[in-house]
Amino acid sequence: MKVRIHRGTQQIGGTCIELAAAGNRIALDFSLLFDGDATNTKLVPEIAGDDLRCIVISHPHIDHYGLLHHLSGRSPIAMGSAARWIVQAATLFTGQPLPLLKFSLCCRAGMI
DSSP states (O other): OEEEEEEOSSSSBOOEEEEEETTEEEEEOOOOBTTOOTTOGGGSOTTOOTTEEEEEOOSSOHHHHTTGGGOOSOSOEEOOHHHHHHHHHHHHHHOOOOOSOOEESSOOTTOO
8 A cells, every 4th residue: 555645744734645555546635725725726636537536535624625626526525424514514604615526425345
């Protein structure tokens, strides 16, 4: 297994970790920097691609999901149902609606 930390070790928020094994890749979080501008495309991690199997959101803080709206829709997003509800409820305050992508509300063996 290979682990690549794209961002998140030197600042608050902005985490994006890529895990790769046996030809498969997943990302953990697709995050906005704590004081970042969600419209700034230069903040988008360069990991999305046809072979990215899934993006797992660790928890529903904007500094962990705040760049999802930049995704093309090729990779499914995995988060818990309560986390999805919180993100959707917070849209009024954050201005960050969930993108219209494939969602998995829970992970189970064989899904990813």
